[in-house]
Amino acid sequence: MKKLILSSLLAVSAIACAHAQESRDMEIYRVEGLPDWAPFSSVVRAGDMLYVSGHLGRHPGTTEIVEGGAGPETTQTMANIETSLALAGADLSDLVTCTVYLTDMADYPAMNEAYAAALNGHQPARVTAGIQALALGARVEIACVAYAPIEE
Structure with missing residues (x-):
């Protein structure tokens, strides 16, 4: 009986989630040259x-x-983020928060200097975390959230 109730709840939840996903108004952006095997968008x-x-x-x-x-990786990363934001009509000054991942925390000063230079005085909230490894052997990865109201 518990399995039947749980199965029914999961089915209803899945249908509700699918409906909510269909009714959401989201736009997806992918930078040119993002490999086809990459199952994600540059910006949503x-x-x-x-x-x-x-x-x-x-x-x-x-x-x-x-x-x-x-x-140099951070400088290029920020340039790549700027390119992605431009697809959605935004720029680095619209960033609200960023999460920086470093494979070596000893790289913090070099990352921080390049990051600050790219933002030219803008200071979004930020988290920096040391992790074991990144894709493609990178030393730095940065994910962000921006606030960019749609102009009507």
Whole structure:
């Protein structure tokens, strides 16, 4: 009996979630050159909010990470984020929060300097976390949320 009730609840929940997903007004943006095997969007707009996927310091249109360590990677990462935001009509000044992932916390000063330079005085909330590894052998990954009201 408990299994039947649980199954029924799960089925109703799945139907409700599917309906909610269909009725949401979301826009999906993918930068040119994002590999077809990448099952995610560069940016998703949900109302006035933009959710920016984690970006790496890769050369645009490739899967190659820029050379030179955390500083140059962060500079390229922020440029890539800026390109993605532009697809949705926003820029770095619209960022509300960012999450930075570093494979080596000793890279914090180089990342921080390049990050601050890219933002040119803008200071969104931020979390920085040390992790074991990142895709493509990157040293830095940054994900963000931006507030960018749709102009009518």
